[in-house]
Amino acid sequence: MSAPRAGAEASADELVRRTLSWFAVAALAYRLAITPILVAGALGNLDTDPPWSLLVAMGLVLTADLVLLVGVLLGRFGRLLRSNAFFAVDLAVAAGLNLWATSTLPHGTFLLTGRDIAWGYGMGVISFWTALRGPRTGAALLAGGVALHLLMAEQNGAVYDFDGWMTSVARVAWLALAFGLAWVLVALARQGSHAAVAEGLRAGREAERARLLRETHDTVLQTLEAIALRSGGGDAPAAERLREIRATAQQQAAALRAVLREDTARQGGLAAGLRALTEELLRRGFHTELVTGELDGEPPSAVTAALVGATREALTNAAKHAGTGRAVVRAVSRPDGVEVTVRDHGRGFDPGAERAGFGVDGSIATRMREVGGRAELWSAPGRGTRVTLWAPA
Amino acid sequence: MITVAVVEDHPVFRNGLVHVIEAAPDLRLAGASRSVEELEARGGADAQVVLLDLHLPGLGGVPAVAHLCARGHAVLVVSASEAPADVVEAIGAGARGYLTKQTDEAEIVGAIRAVAQGRTYVSATLASYLLQTPIHITQREREILELVAGGETDQDIAEQLQLSVRTVHSHLDRIRNKTGSRRRADLTRFALQRGIVPRSPKEG
Numbered sequence A: 001m002s003a004p005r006a007g008a009e010a011s012a013d014e015l016v017r018r019t020l021s022w023f024a025v026a027a028l029a030y031r032l033a034i035t036p037i038l039v040a041g042a043l044g045n046l047d048t049d050p051p052w053s054l055l056v057a058m059g060l061v062l063t064a065d066l067v068l069l070v071g072v073l074l075g076r077f078g079r080l081l082r083s084n085a086f087f088a089v090d091l092a093v094a095a096g097l098n099l100w101a102t103s104t105l106p107h108g109t110f111l112l113t114g115r116d117i118a119w120g121y122g123m124g125v126i127s128f129w130t131a132l133r134g135p136r137t138g139a140a141l142l143a144g145g146v147a148l149h150l151l152m153a154e155q156n157g158a159v160y161d162f163d164g165w166m167t168s169v170a171r172v173a174w175l176a177l178a179f180g181l182a183w184v185l186v187a188l189a190r191q192g193s194h195a196a197v198a199e200g201l202r203a204g205r206e207a208e209r210a211r212l213l214r215e216t217h218d219t220v221l222q223t224l225e226a227i228a229l230r231s232g233g234g235d236a237p238a239a240e241r242l243r244e245i246r247a248t249a250q251q252q253a254a255a256l257r258a259v260l261r262e263d264t265a266r267q268g269g270l271a272a273g274l275r276a277l278t279e280e281l282l283r284r285g286f287h288t289e290l291v292t293g294e295l296d297g298e299p300p301s302a303v304t305a306a307l308v309g310a311t312r313e314a315l316t317n318a319a320k321h322a323g324t325g326r327a328v329v330r331a332v333s334r335p336d337g338v339e340v341t342v343r344d345h346g347r348g349f350d351p352g353a354e355r356a357g358f359g360v361d362g363s364i365a366t367r368m369r370e371v372g373g374r375a376e377l378w379s380a381p382g383r384g385t386r387v388t389l390w391a392p393a
Numbered sequence B: 001m002i003t004v005a006v007v008e009d010h011p012v013f014r015n016g017l018v019h020v021i022e023a024a025p026d027l028r029l030a031g032a033s034r035s036v037e038e039l040e041a042r043g044g045a046d047a048q049v050v051l052l053d054l055h056l057p058g059l060g061g062v063p064a065v066a067h068l069c070a071r072g073h074a075v076l077v078v079s080a081s082e083a084p085a086d087v088v089e090a091i092g093a094g095a096r097g098y099l100t101k102q103t104d105e106a107e108i109v110g111a112i113r114a115v116a117q118g119r120t121y122v123s124a125t126l127a128s129y130l131l132q133t134p135i136h137i138t139q140r141e142r143e144i145l146e147l148v149a150g151g152e153t154d155q156d157i158a159e160q161l162q163l164s165v166r167t168v169h170s171h172l173d174r175i176r177n178k179t180g181s182r183r184r185a186d187l188t189r190f191a192l193q194r195g196i197v198p199r200s201p202k203e204g
Helices: A002-045 A052-073 A077-080 A083-101 A118-134 A135-156 A162-231 A238-260 A261-264 A271-283 A301-322 A360-370 B011-023 B038-040 B061-070 B084-092 B106-117 B124-132 B139-149 B153-159 B167-180 B182-193
Strands: A287-296 A327-332 A339-344 A374-380 A384-392 B002-007 B026-031 B049-052 B074-079 B097-100
Touching: A002 A052, A002 A118, A002 A162, A052 A083, A052 A360, A052 B124, A083 A118, A083 A135, A118 A135, A118 A162, A118 A238, A135 A162, A162 A238, A162 A261, A261 A287, A271 A287, A271 A301, A271 A327, A301 A327, A301 A360, A301 A384, A339 B061, A339 B084, A360 A374, A360 A384, A384 B139, B002 B011, B002 B038, B002 B106, B011 B026, B011 B106, B011 B139, B026 B038, B026 B124, B038 B061, B049 B061, B049 B106, B061 B084, B074 B084, B084 B167, B097 B106, B097 B124, B124 B139, B139 B167
Parallel strands: A287 A327, B002 B026, B002 B049, B049 B074, B074 B097
Antiparallel strands: A327 A339, A339 A384, A374 A384
């Protein structure tokens, strides 16, 4: 039972990760939306409009952000967002836009209201990376923002009077607010997801436990009771009673295995169809090793039905005639279709001499032909039999 | 006479394996125990072949395989798990063969004989997993694994590829060795994850 539970823990992490990536989307949307607002405000405040080249560059950056936003919403760019190179480029663009915007201002005016044309973009950058890379990165970026602001004031030759100081503090406080909000929201999202997942897991485990107990009662308990009943007194010879007990145990083991595999069977498909078939034969005392490791893609349902039906015929023949009680069934994807082989190492026969009774010429070949496939038979006395089925996928 | 020990914590399945061994004329039971620790405490240390379950109390899984191989046993894993990772990791740790619990008596006995002779026992299921692992195998080795996965016997394979049975066996041994050396790095990571090997403080 440990495997499914480990899978559930992994899915908890996955859910938290997905929640956080949605938060990053929100931060991205914020920095996309706030910049035009600030630029419009700046255009109203400035005596001389910023050069067109700066506005065009900002337009390009926002377009790139829009593409990124749409891509993230579609579930793309996962690797790009995690790469250090993208992190560096994004910071460089944000800092560069701010420095450029400052360089277009008249000397000494940087600390006046509304001259922080690209500053809001920086707020979006901080909340975006705080969500993606955690509070430490966010704090480092905040410190970087303070340094950037000092640099921009220096570049512009701004004068630090009382109003100038107040403006500087306010601008840094906006950055700190963006960082703080992102930090708190990420923490809340993480906690909320963990709580939801923990609750879901608990409920799921209880339901699973109840179901397993019921199944165990229906199969294992009744089998044990049946075995106890038969192995007690009675007139039947011991060998016969043993045989009965063995048949009951095999039957129930197969039933229980079917329950445990329910999930795969529910998905249907070739592998599940063959699995159900081999279990059915096991209940009749015929062992089949099923090898379906290399199937990619599912054939159409008509092809699956034909392959499973033909395999059933081949295995039934093996059970009747081979005399070994076991066979190997292998399903494998070929470049042009899907191939199923049924191999036993039983008595075998001479295919030229003895045709009657073997379904290859009859129903096996017919079934395969109906879906555009074919069946081949190889056998030799003492060497067993191999039936190869092929169908286009 | 081949001496065989059984390490399996499930009593019914352990008894089943014991019966299979006792019924075969050329096999002798050296001991049946619930765990690796019990096997070593109660003798059975002289067994040539150990039939080993992977999910055991105490030492289990890949470390158990590696431990028993180091003691000189030929380890034949008999596990309920059909997960490709478990199968390939067990082979990587030195197991000479891998059987699922659905295997019938004849195949179990055949596999014990094969590994007692120092050969690798590759069942059809195992062959299909080895085909999927990212190891570099030659075209000939691939052909052989394909045929094993299709249920062909070593004799059939030898005839179809016009090789001697001995050559087929040595190819299978080589595939097993490749799986082992190739996956050692993965195994180390696995051991770290399970806390079998202490993590260095740097990696936090």
